[in-house]
Amino acid sequence: xxxxxxxxxxxxxxxxxxxxxxxxxxxxxxxxxxxxxxxxxxxxxxxxxxxxxxxxxxxxxxxxxxxxxxxxxxxxxxxxxxxxxxxxxxxxxxxxxxxxxxxxxxxxxxxxxxx
Amino acid sequence: xxxxxxxxxxxxxxxxxxxxxxxxxxxxxxxxxxxxxxxxxxxxxxxxxxxxxxxxxxxxxxxxxxxxxxxxxxxxxxxxxxxxxxxxxxxxxxxxxxxxxxxxxxxxxxxxxxx
Numbered sequence: 001x002x003x004x005x006x007x008x009x010x011x012x013x014x015x016x017x018x019x020x021x022x023x024x025x026x027x028x029x030x031x032x033x034x035x036x037x038x039x040x041x042x043x044x045x046x047x048x049x050x051x052x053x054x055x056x057x058x059x060x061x062x063x064x065x066x067x068x069x070x071x072x073x074x075x076x077x078x079x080x081x082x083x084x085x086x087x088x089x090x091x092x093x094x095x096x097x098x099x100x101x102x103x104x105x106x107x108x109x110x111x112x113x114x115x
Numbered sequence: 116x117x118x119x120x121x122x123x124x125x126x127x128x129x130x131x132x133x134x135x136x137x138x139x140x141x142x143x144x145x146x147x148x149x150x151x152x153x154x155x156x157x158x159x160x161x162x163x164x165x166x167x168x169x170x171x172x173x174x175x176x177x178x179x180x181x182x183x184x185x186x187x188x189x190x191x192x193x194x195x196x197x198x199x200x201x202x203x204x205x206x207x208x209x210x211x212x213x214x215x216x217x218x219x220x221x222x223x224x225x226x227x228x229x230x
Contacts, residue, residue: 004158031216042119042204042220043159056217091158095216102208102216103149106159 002026004107006092012113013082020078021110025094032075033093033104034067036060043091049075050097082114117142119207121221129229134192136224138205143183146208149218150179150190153202162203163190167210195228202226 005024013019025032030051035043046065047057051072061067064082069075079086089111093104118141128134138148147166151159163172163179165188171180176193192199202225206218 006158033217035218040222042121042206042222043218045217045219048217058217093159097216102147103161103164104216104218105161106151108158111156 004092004094004105006090006107006110008110009108010111010113012115014115015082015084017082018078018080019082019112020076021090021092021112023075023077023092023094023107025074025092026105029094029096029105030072031095031097031102031104032069033095034075034077035091035093037089037091037109038087043089046077079112082112084114087112087114117145117207117209117219119205119219119221121203121205121224123224124222125225125227127227127229128195130195130197132195132228134190134195134199134226134228136190136192136203136205136226138188138190138221140186140188140207140219142209143186144210145183146210146216148179148181148188149206149208150177150188151204151206153204153223155202159204195226197228197230200226200228 033048034046037043049069089109091109093106095104150162165181178191202223204223206220
């Protein structure tokens with residue numbers, strides 16, 4: 001299967017701990033996006049990469065959050081000093097970056113629970 | 116700031132009935148609009164993408180229309196089946212390319228098709 005994959009699928013942590021999530025996009029997709037979705041809501045944009053360059057960060061992404069995409073392939077999202085409000089589904093998506101029909105393909109998500 | 120709304124938040128229909136799902140957006144300067152399906156606890160599956168220059172897109176039993184001037188899109192699902200039960204989300208990409216291709220989502224409509 002060549003879809004977007006995310007690891008882990010579920011993560012339970014205690015408040016104050018650091019967590020890191022990984023996303024592997026569809027190969028040859030040069031754009032990669034991170035979104036966060038809380039229960040009963042639509043996903044909200046966090047950040048996106050064009051190859052290895054992080055081009056935009058949402059105001060939702062506090063200084064406790066950091067994302068990287070070394071070598072323009074997989075990406076990691078780290079949350080430091082987790083808070084209960086960080087509990088959510090973290091979704092990754094990738095796209096070709098086509099100027100006209102840039103469909104984003106989503107991974108299965110990582111569900112984070114902060115106790 | 117773009118806002119996307121989906122009403123109703125939940126919908127229940129008997130099997131065989133046609134589904135009509137609504138999406139409205141406040142800023143008509145969109146690049147395209149995308150409809151997604153999300154099963155409980157899972158990621159998003161892209162259903163249809165409509166470019167801003169198009170009026171509709173069709174795929175099998177699905178048909179999506181777009182009226183940019185009124186800020187509305189409608190997703191029609193013909194002859195609904197229990198397997199269509201899921202949450203349906205619409206999302207828009209802004210025309211201003213400086214904003215990247217980040218999607219702005221509605222809150223979704225949760226659909227239940229009763230056998």
